[in-house]
Amino acid sequence: MKHVKFKRCLAFVITMVMLSLLVTGCKDNTKNAGNDLLSDQQTTKSTQSTQNEEKVNKQTDKATLKVQLIGDFMIEDTTDKISGKTNLGVHVLKKEFEKNNPDINVEFIPMSWDDYTQKTQAMIMANECDVYQVPAIANIASQGMLEPLKPYIEKDKFDTSVYFDGQIEGWMAMGPEDTELQIYGLPFIGDTRFIEYDKKIFDEWKVPYLSESPTPEEIFEAAKKMTGKNPVTGKENYGIYYKGGDVADTVMNLCEAFGGTWGSGVRWKELQYNFDSPEMIKALKFMIELNKYAPPGSISGQGGELWGT
Known part of the structure; x- marks a missing residue:
């Protein structure tokens, strides 16, 4: 060489390595993300293919779960320019999730870090996704745009011990009416x-x-x-x-x-x-x-x- x-x-x-959080929101599954967002997705999926996928979902009675991701996430596999190794795309997560949940179709919506806080706020207000990656969770929670997750964690008996010590506590936030820190999101990437x-x-x-x-x-x-x-x-x-x-x-x-x-x-x-x-x-x-x-x-x-x- x-x-x-x-x-x-x-x-x-x-x-x-950045730490991020995922939070859930409520939406009408018939509502599509706009073309402005699609131009920022860094994905090879076209608008037409997405529409076709939605038609198939209706025919098979599958629910569509839209997940927003921020950063360098790619749908398909890519090749590292220096090492030549293959970096797996998030399609592997889609495949695994759908295998365990056959009645749900996952649609990832990647976006860049540019103005991610404003874009995420707009998406939440428009109910464009079901799950959001929210690094700026303290900012968004303080505006009353999110709901505490503790009641749902207790209802589903979700085991938070799967996380490192302090990982959840370090990202707790406060809403406008809160008097103490609350869990508004759950980590999905480790940080160090x-x-x-x-x-x-x-x-x-x-x-x-x-x-x-x-x-x-x-x-x-x-x-x-x-x-x-x-x-x-x-x-x-x-x-x-x-x-x-x-x-x-x-x-x-x-x-x-x-x-x-x-x-x-x-x-x-x-x-x-x-x-x-x-x-x-x-x-x-x-x-x-x-x-x-x-x-x-x-x-x-x-x-x-x-x-x-």
Whole structure:
């Protein structure tokens, strides 16, 4: 394989997987999503095929369950451009669900992250779907657009222990009439942040591997030592790479590592931010210094395209 400047040049990266929630709504199953939404679906399904599917459902007396998804979800399988591996589309979920629920037909409606809060609000108000992915659940619940799920959880005897500790509690919200936090949605994707690093680059620089729970200072020192001309390959080497689009989250993680918090409160009018706290300022300064050992353009998401190859 041809070597390029950023080939194997990043010592370690920080990656984040988003957590999202699914909430249910009530709707008239005869109501279709509009063409404006269909243009945002990133799916190969056409309007005509959807209409044909609805006709079939009526003929077979199947109920249609419309599920809205936000982000990089794809209906069909795709191929990773770097690894060549197949990424399964959500059609596998549709197949499994329909196998277990033969009287229901699932229709996924994917949409991008662009203006997702406003789009989701519009969809809920128009009763366009039955199930929604709602990362901004606190905002939408505060407007009185959602109903608490606890009565339904108790009625169906749904076992919430299937989730990690704190996963449900961390996404509880308050409606306009609530006096305490309520369950308005159930998680369907796990969330974590983790560090990846290339042992070969560490070996080339003769730098010890990171400990099991590395501190920010440990990461900083390793990145600093491995930035420059690689002693083995002779190529330019960068000590760290981070996902530029999530740099605010990284700064928040650093703040927490230094003993700080983002703030407190649940309702918008009650929120108090600690953005000028000593820990937050330390985290910001730390990130600025750490950026010196990352590829140019990292803040805008460039420089790590070939990581893992």
